[in-house]
Amino acid sequence: MSPTTLPDRPAEGSRTPEYDDTVVKQFVVATVFWAIAAMSVGFILALQLAWWRANPGIPELTFGRLRPVHTNGVVFAFTGNFVFAGIYYSMQRLLKTPMWSRAMSQFHFWGWQAMLVSVVITLPLGMTQSKEYAEMIWPIDLAIAVVFVTFAVNFALTIANRKVQHLYVALWFYISFVITIPVLHVVNNLAIPATLTRSYPVYAGMTDALVQWWYGHNAVGFLLTTPILGLMYYFLPRAAERPVYSYRLSIVHFWALVFLYIWAGPHHLLYSALPDWAQTLGMVFSVMLIAPSWGGMLNGLLTLRGAWDKVRTDPVLKFMAVAVSFYGMSTFEGPMMSIRSVSALSHYTNWVVGHVHSGALGWVGMMGFGTLYWLVPRLWKRPLFSTPLATGHFWLATIGVVLYTVAMWGAGLTEGLMWRALDENGQLQYQFIDTVVAMAPFYWVRLFGGSLYLIGVLIMAFNFTMTVWAQPEADLEPVPAK
Amino acid sequence: MSQEHWHRRILEHRSALFATLTTVCISIGGLVEIIPMFTVGQGHDEVLPEPYTPLEVAGRDIYVREGCMTCHSQMVRPFRDETLRYQGDWSHAVEYSWDRPFLLGSRRIGPDLHRVGGKYSDDWHYRHMKDPRLTDGSIMPAYPWLLEWKIDPDDVKASVVALSRVGTPYTDEDIANVATDLQTQGQGIVGRLGEKGIDAAWDDEIVALIAYLQRLGTDVPKGPVAKAGEVSK
Numbered sequence: 001m002s003p004t005t006l007p008d009r010p011a012e013g014s015r016t017p018e019y020d021d022t023v024v025k026q027f028v029v030a031t032v033f034w035a036i037a038a039m040s041v042g043f044i045l046a047l048q049l050a051w052w053r054a055n056p057g058i059p060e061l062t063f064g065r066l067r068p069v070h071t072n073g074v075v076f077a078f079t080g081n082f083v084f085a086g087i088y089y090s091m092q093r094l095l096k097t098p099m100w101s102r103a104m105s106q107f108h109f110w111g112w113q114a115m116l117v118s119v120v121i122t123l124p125l126g127m128t129q130s131k132e133y134a135e136m137i138w139p140i141d142l143a144i145a146v147v148f149v150t151f152a153v154n155f156a157l158t159i160a161n162r163k164v165q166h167l168y169v170a171l172w173f174y175i176s177f178v179i180t181i182p183v184l185h186v187v188n189n190l191a192i193p194a195t196l197t198r199s200y201p202v203y204a205g206m207t208d209a210l211v212q213w214w215y216g217h218n219a220v221g222f223l224l225t226t227p228i229l230g231l232m233y234y235f236l237p238r239a240a241e242r243p244v245y246s247y248r249l250s251i252v253h254f255w256a257l258v259f260l261y262i263w264a265g266p267h268h269l270l271y272s273a274l275p276d277w278a279q280t281l282g283m284v285f286s287v288m289l290i291a292p293s294w295g296g297m298l299n300g301l302l303t304l305r306g307a308w309d310k311v312r313t314d315p316v317l318k319f320m321a322v323a324v325s326f327y328g329m330s331t332f333e334g335p336m337m338s339i340r341s342v343s344a345l346s347h348y349t350n351w352v353v354g355h356v357h358s359g360a361l362g363w364v365g366m367m368g369f370g371t372l373y374w375l376v377p378r379l380w381k382r383p384l385f386s387t388p389l390a391t392g393h394f395w396l397a398t399i400g401v402v403l404y405t406v407a408m409w410g411a412g413l414t415e416g417l418m419w420r421a422l423d424e425n426g427q428l429q430y431q432f433i434d435t436v437v438a439m440a441p442f443y444w445v446r447l448f449g450g451s452l453y454l455i456g457v458l459i460m461a462f463n464f465t466m467t468v469w470a471q472p473e474a475d476l477e478p479v480p481a482k
Numbered sequence: 483m484s485q486e487h488w489h490r491r492i493l494e495h496r497s498a499l500f501a502t503l504t505t506v507c508i509s510i511g512g513l514v515e516i517i518p519m520f521t522v523g524q525g526h527d528e529v530l531p532e533p534y535t536p537l538e539v540a541g542r543d544i545y546v547r548e549g550c551m552t553c554h555s556q557m558v559r560p561f562r563d564e565t566l567r568y569q570g571d572w573s574h575a576v577e578y579s580w581d582r583p584f585l586l587g588s589r590r591i592g593p594d595l596h597r598v599g600g601k602y603s604d605d606w607h608y609r610h611m612k613d614p615r616l617t618d619g620s621i622m623p624a625y626p627w628l629l630e631w632k633i634d635p636d637d638v639k640a641s642v643v644a645l646s647r648v649g650t651p652y653t654d655e656d657i658a659n660v661a662t663d664l665q666t667q668g669q670g671i672v673g674r675l676g677e678k679g680i681d682a683a684w685d686d687e688i689v690a691l692i693a694y695l696q697r698l699g700t701d702v703p704k705g706p707v708a709k710a711g712e713v714s715k
Contacts (some may be wrong), residue, residue: 003487003494004676027545035617048623049591049621051624052620052621052622055623055624057623057624057626059548059627062548062549062625063549063552063553063623064548064550064552064553064623065547065548065549065550065668067552068552070547081662084587115652124549126548126549127547128546128547128549129546129583130546130549130551130583130710131583131584131586132588156497156501159497160497162497165495166490166494167493167494167495167497167500169684172494172500174503175500175501175504176496176504176508178543179501179504179508180508183508183509185513187512189690191648192644192647192648193644194640194643194644194645195637195640195641198543198640198641198644199580200584200641200644200645200648201583201584201648202648203576203582203648203651204578204579204580204581204582204584204648204650205577205578205579205581205582205584206519206575206578206579206584207516207519207520208581208583209578209582209584209586210516210519211516212583212584214512214516216516218508222508247487251489255507258508259507259510259511260511261508261511262507262508262510262511262512263511263514263515264511265515266515268588269586271559271561272557272559272573272586272649273557273573273574273575273577274575275518275519275575277639278515278518280518281514281515282515285511344559344561347559348587348588348589348590349589349590352588352589353589405649415590419563419564419567420561420563421563422562422563422566426562427564427566428566428567431619432592432593433568433618433619433620434619436592436619436620436621437619451658462543474600
């Protein structure tokens, strides 16, 4: 069998192993729930920026306390649950082995949800470590470590127990995710507690900043990128019914990606007081990252060769094709923004916010929706309630991301240029408040784009609810027979 | 398939080896970048600043709690427009020596604050936190609860103790005197507020926050520093 074809078709006459799809269903439901929750908070934040009176004068609901609820919600709740759902579904099939322990899978699921609920409660109460995407207070950090390591052990023992000798490319990316996340989490969160809810990091000043952005950038790399690429390598060929375009390309871009990604963190600290050599390393490795990133994008898009007619009709492939395109776009934009002279303009502006969202909404979100539309009918063994609604969701999401990103480009360039504008006497042309006022129209467009995206998610939730409740049961083979 | 690719034979059939090599790959970059931060110093041999006073520690904790860094950076970059706008030298590593956690921020929804100390009077900060529309066009939320909530000296002491455990050089005497230090420094601010007709108490949270904000930018090691009170209007 070629390494580019999925090994999970059951052999003739053999019995399909008893896969644990219960945990997959649980994570799917959680993904939809948290997507709505995290993006609704994003809606509130966008409104607060456009119209400050949306800060209701309640400490727990002010922008500064709410913003990490949104970021952590999208990263760990929406993306985290989606990644776990996809991994539990695909790895059992790729290894022809049920999960090693159902109990550990259940502990993982409920532990993860309990962690998320505690994050949503503590952050608005102002209990925070303040380091971005690592705001959770130390007791929650400990819980995260325990839950994730449980998952990692279950994951490793399932691989050890596998019935297929060869590790398919999707699994490589999962492995890099399972190894790297605990390393990042533990190193960045080393701290001494002062009280039950407050602690101080063992690193100070610029060292703390470097460790944080090593963490922050690689949380993007190893939670929002590599596991999603792994899911792309499973679900895209599955939906397109085509083998992966190039096995060699997947080898080269995998190893290059896992080696190069980890260096790029200092691009968040260009022109800061970080030593120059560290800034330069961050910049150079970020630029180099274009190659393996585009390797993944090309391998994904070229896998669709001969399947473009399906993209026209199948919402799953529509979402995935646009997701991979956004991956290519934002992995070009990111390295460009990591060049010192570009960062001088883009850093601290809305451009960065736009970049993050083209990755999160365009790449992660769209891959998530595509995967969910593929999974739900197969897991619940019912045909999708409405394909036109799914197509509608696709267009709302696409138009939403484009409006969001373009608005933030405009906003970022505007404020970046206004901050640096000097008049003929060499004096500042604008006061800071002028740049704040200039953002208002862009903030409204962003709010509109984000709302379209959120409405799309609500439509998806409705479509899934109707699928599970109102559709007749029909045994859709989880693996389409050939 | 007759001819096996070496990569399959050596790695993709051996999960433990595959995982080991992945671990090696993801470790190198981090080790090369992070370890020198501890061993070769950060390119400065200036005199280290004084650690934050207990009241400034309390103010910094409030700054963290309210998420001020989601909108305000603390990093003036070495550009002419930034040293003009923020009226001071660009930010130096040594200034952050006791910053746990670091608060450089990643977004300037509002202006940078690394040089805000001494730029405005204590009563301006008081009135501004109560009603940010003091600046016409501001989108900052108001923080009226900071005028009512109180700091707890025992809680501040717990912070100072933890900070000394991670390496901030507080003496045993500093730790023993947390409560009196809080009161002494707080009374100074209360006095200045009183001159402007503002009635505050030394343990009001706003007083601690003002102490912290007025400290920012006062540890510049060298170079031209703008004098307090000059606002570019």
